Amino acid sequence: MHHRAPAPSRRTLLTVTAAAAAAAVTGVTSPVAHAETNDRGLRRIIDRMSLEEKVGQLFVTRVHGHSATDPDQADVDANLAAFGVRTAAELVARYHVGGIIYFSWAHNTRDPQQIAALSNGIQQAALAQPTPVPVLISTDQEHGIVCRVGEPATLLPGAMALGAGGSHADARRAAQIAGEELAALGIRQNYAPVADVNVNPANPVIGVRSFGSDPRAVAGLVAxxxxxxxxxxxxxxxxxxxxxGDTAVDSHYGLPTITHTREQWAELDAPPFRAAIAAGIDSIMTAHLVVPALDPSEDPATLSHPILTGILREQLGYDGVVVTDALGMEGVRTKYGDERVPVLALKAGVDQLLDPPRLDVAWNAVLKAVRDGELTEARLDVSVLRILRLKAKLGLFRRAYTSRAAVERIVGRKAHLAEADRIAEATTTLLLNEGGFLPLSPASHGSVLVVGADPASPSGTTGPPTTTLATALRELGFTATALSTGTAPTAARIDETVAAAAGQDVVLVGTYNVTATSSQRTLVARLVATGVPVVTVAIRNPYDVARLDGQRAVLAAYSWTDVELRAAVRVLAGRARPRGRLPVPVQSAEDPTKVLYPVGYGLTYGH
Known part of the structure; x- marks a missing residue:
């Protein structure tokens, strides 16, 4: 049986790390001195933890509901089904979890004040535990096509858009704005930036979430x-x-294999991670994919000791927090059962176990592995110390809570919104402008029909792309009508759109990942045949331009969030000049060896 020393008071624990955390911020002491002082205090906390509390610190889990103590009944039912508890507070009490991840679909992110109150409720539950340790609250706020927190928070251009802008200063400023707003909401770990180098246009899961295809350019923007x-x-x-970056399989639904040699990995994949480590990255997330050149066992990287310990820890010298990608993804579940995955991940060198499909199964599996001797308690202590170091660095032991005033002062502030618009304008890329057709003007192109794909909003709060584009055009003096045709327009919808194009000055089409068999190609061809000038805006991957013909102009926006679409409209109307440059090559659809638009390509025009 594990014996636990008497738990210290909450005040004692907060005092233990307060001086060290303050020193880390102010730089009063040397890095070595404050690290030693910090570790001594953190080890005293670990010594007072039960085995169950140590196991809990390793887990980051989802939870349903907008409130830590009073969620809606549907979320209570979802929590009971998933965890056997009713609320986030009960989840923290039962499993002593070290982290919570927010999702919009779990109803965690309705509005800024609600998010802050949820964060404070979770922290209150954590600090009421026998060994009070604050929770590290996280989310996926990459911006662009992956956002969990929507308006009125500031939404910024995503990675590939920033890659098109090419400005380290803009990338840094975008992240700082995003970070300031997340911190005000009580979210202190963000699963961004994506460091994958997107060298495969067929990549179904990364694409515009990557800064681009050039490892050195990606490395600079990641840092x-x-x-x-x-x-x-x-x-x-x-x-x-x-x-x-080089896979045609989505690890949410299968197990990808990367065929790069070790030399290719070092040249193509490693540079952004090296740059992140050099920049002092706090945490690195694993991938659920196989790289035979790095581990002949063909275990997923998340479960690979040669990859996580041999390469990441020993070769690259990284000693920060390693977090798994979500453990409910098929890529990590294809080879081993859910009870083995968390144990094998810890043996590989992981610290945080993210969102297992069954928390009780995973939590008990780790507990059993320690009691059976497969894992030692000392091994757990290594990861718990890394996690507590990060919490101390973030100041969570000093101040776990946020405030309504912070939310009101920081989230969605006018200066942040203006910066987002400025940064977005520098990312829009003009790929084609036949005969200098752009920019448009209300005097000569006053009537615009806006059609195209209306994918679900990444944040759940922004408008459909066709509506956003039409509204932005109307605000600039155009007469604009929106007609959604979807990502796979039917023959009847295409006929309706062609009829609606009659008498228009321009048709603006928002395209979305056009494939060889996509009916979006038919839509554009039919519209071109009407004789009305057609302009397309690729609202996700810029590769669409290779599969479409006859347009007068083509823009790449890299996302369908409002900030990027409004910027694209300002470029269309000449209110801003296009300055983006392709961060990936666009190859011929018929002959992939032929590059139609190389990295760095982008047209421009004067105001």
């Missing part, structure tokens, strides 16, 4: 974003190690 987030007091997380 800039790490600096921005961490200046704002939020732990950045580069992902997905050892690199998810």
């Amino acid at each position: 800039a974003q790490v600096q921005g987030y961490q200046r704002a007091g939020v732990a950045a997380t580069s992902k997905h190690f050892p690199g998810h």
